[in-house]
Amino acid sequence: MHEIKFKVNGVEQIASVESRLLLVHLIRENLSMTGTHIGCDTSSCGACTVLIDGKSAKACTILAVQANGKDITTVEGLATAEGLHPIQEGFKEAHALQCGFCTPGMMLRAVELLEKNPNPTEEEIRWGISGNLCRCTGYNNIVKAIQYAGAKIRGEEVPSTEPEFV
């Protein structure tokens, strides 16, 4: 067993873990933070995406011991006392989620994408989230949600999220 120290959503945590424990299980089982999901066993779907020191990472591919000394953000840490994170607001406004299972990972991936590229093109967004699978939305509205969040973060007027269903 290994003693590890890390932060999750700003809170210091100490855990005693087996070498083989995956980070996603540390978060879900040991810390009971179930917003981070598991959708596959090959690091393909991205449902388990979290931020580690600000970088998006698939928590099913990382051992818990590798989190030692790191600062982790999960979906539970996106909203603040001031309210929802712009990406959360964008997902709701643009109807970018249906079953909600891929949503936490997709949003965290988008947070990093927007940090690196505050005003991405549609193509950059599509490639940027191509490590995350969504089976419900067909991605149109996820692209819109990320554009909405980008505008909000840049302090610009947010684009319309009215359905173009004419």
Place this chain on the structure above:
Amino acid sequence: MIKCKTSKAIGGMGHSVKRKEDARFIQGKGNYVDDVKLPGMLYMDIVRSPYAYAKIKSIDASKALEIPGVVAVVTGKDLEKYNLHWMPTLMSDTQMVLPTDTVMYQAQEVAAVIATSRYIARDGKEAVIVDYEPMTPLMDPHKSLDADAPLLRPDKKDQTNNHIWHWDVGDKEATDKAFDNAEVVVKQHMYIPRIHVASIETCGCVASYNKVENHLTMYMTTQAPHAIRTVIALVAGHVGLTEEKIRVISPDIGGGFGGKVPVYPGYVIAIAVSFLTGAPIKWIEDRSENLQADSFARDYHIDVEMAGTKDGKIQATRFKVLADHGYTDASANPSKFPTGLFSIGTGSYDYGTAFMEADAVYTNKPPGGVAYRCSFRVTEAVHAIERITDIFAKEIGKDPAQLRFENFIKKEDFPWKSPTGWEYDSGDYEAGLRKAMDAVEYEKLRAEQAEKRKEGKLMGIGISTFTEVVGAGPSKDFDILGIKMFDSAEIRVHPTGKAIARFGTKSQGQGHETTYAQIVAEELGIPYEHVQIEEGDTDTAPYGLGTYASRSTPTAGAAAAVAARKLRDKAKKIAAYLLEVSEEDLEWEPGKFFVKGAPDRAKTIQEIVFAAYTNHPPGMEAGFEATHYYDPPNLTFPSGAYICVVDIDNETFEIKVRRFVAIDDCGNIINPMIVQGQVHGGLTQGIAPAMYEELIYDEQGNILNGTFMDYLVPTAVESPNWETGHTITPSPHHPIGAKGVGESPTVGAPPAIANAIVDALSVYGVTHMDIPITPYKIWKKLKEMGKI
């Protein structure tokens, strides 16, 4: 713009109100089955067969049981003691829970390991030693009926070969005659391959049996909790677990698409182990197990033929299907329809007479229901008719849009009797196609295509004008295991005018918490925000058959409207009493009754409901609640007109979907934002089988792409920017004029894409390609044709 009867604050039908369920999902507060954690809970993992067909010589669990934390290893022999080693399927067949002597498909459940943690259960699984004697599996359905084929279901009495059933519909004689006399006949063999729903959440459960109370609580990923409760009672009744002692809770579901309708062995084993140990048992599949062993879809080998005149009047169609059902009957129940609703195959057209037949056979492929956002074989039928229509158009040299216009069922001909026995409720196919052609600028595209062809570039335009059939269904025709396919709603309005409504369906992302609230808001004028929706708990919700096959709005949505109207009738009586007028003197506008000609003399719904608890008329029952079990008089028939434009690289044959315009008609629209979202998602599940997804098996029965590394679920890069729109042709028999929509795009998109690709390749003389169409397949085809 859609006209709304209610204000935005009430948020009835037609308003794109934001979803009520989103708050929890965007903040990580959803409650999916793997999030359920109970005190003393044990974990289950499943040992699966590496062989598609083999005798089990022995199972040695001793090494597994030596691992600290492994509590038990359960085999078929253990379950046999309680007669729990076989179970009925929802498709009226039987299936092994765990085998006692033979495995019938790769990844079949062979033994279950119970342990104190997920990791230890996996260790135990690795340590179980199973000695198999492999046999040659039957993987090709065309060989299922060969004399030397192994008999796969000797457990079934009267089963002397691998034939499951024969089915046919239509007028064979008239159809054959039409073909004999036709000027033009085209035929095509097509294979619609086996695919998998691959919802991002896999299947799983927590079975929690309380020995003291003799009560089972079953948290599980099920789209049909009530039917599952009845099935559990049927399976486990003989050990004392009767239906009132079973509570099925379907928590938030991470996508269903039909894959969470069947009962999988894992659920039953978990229940059995919880029953025997008294401990809650959690079983969660991993992705590979999910892809390899769970419910599949399609796997239809279709010969389709079309007869007509040289100038394009279609006179007859003929379909012959060989259905590969795997190890158990994968009939798309309802009981009366072994091929599901395949007989919708004459589509949106007045194509004269028709005859369809199908034979289903057993093979050594995994069993299941037939799930992929269309469980009832409509996709297969639509693919066949839309492809053969294009093939016919090509044969006679007519534009495929023009051929469709000339053969559409006319708007004024509804209700329309199809040659295979359906009564289509309503449709305006011409308007849909016209709108799609305008949106895509069809004539301009054809001109561009002609130019591109001169330059040697490959560009294709594909059309699909499909008719769907959803909303199963009327009790005269539709049942599952004898239970009629009604659905239900119960509305209870509290004294302060806020409501809770419960349903027999179960959302898996469709947004029922919002759309059902909007239906109640529409009918009662109570703001949708104050209508709480609950589904998925069999102890509290009224009985219903669940959510799949686009049936929720046609059935439970209708039930909500009818239940609300019962309440409005009661509200009218109370209003008349409070205003001291007769009921005839009252008029309704959303949210209040007022006296005709004196709009100031009014009672709001909130005042009326309060009176139902505080000042109800003498002789009237107090309270304000109503329940309705809705038995639809007919199915609903949504439709769509889709146009796809592709560019294909003439060296690499990479296919790029340049544009895809989808015009859907699902009748009256409850929430345009949600309908559009359903269409987007369905379209991506349409491009998936058209270009990417297929479950591939080798001759030994090994699945060759049983993980997400190689089963290609489209990402945001493969999925194009969908362009959507609608026409509205209300269903005349549905209380709010709505039809289902979730499946439509998955049904309609694949042939539009295939037609576009074939159109592009028609310069080489290509007339058909089976889906999924990949660059490699195109290269191979052209190579075989000697074109490159």
